[in-house]
Amino acid sequence: MEHAGRQFEVEVWSLPLHNVGRFLRDGVKPPLCIGDVLLEDGSQVKGFLGEGYVVANNSVEDISQWGGWRAYLASKAA
Numbered sequence: 001m002e003h004a005g006r007q008f009e010v011e012v013w014s015l016p017l018h019n020v021g022r023f024l025r026d027g028v029k030p031p032l033c034i035g036d037v038l039l040e041d042g043s044q045v046k047g048f049l050g051e052g053y054v055v056a057n058n059s060v061e062d063i064s065q066w067g068g069w070r071a072y073l074a075s076k077a078a
Contacts, residue, residue: 009068010037012045031060 037047066072
């Protein structure tokens, strides 16, 4: 099965169920959203995605060339 998109280094975290509501309310701000992320081993997890309108409008920096959030942050610190 082929999948569209790019490959990124990710971190998989465990969040206690009783904290999910607060996390969604306080921790996920636009243009981020939560959606399904397909992992290399074929499993799926919920993860951060960018809202479609942001991608369509090119209104944020595309960090794909860095292959992950931490690598992107490191490039900014250099």
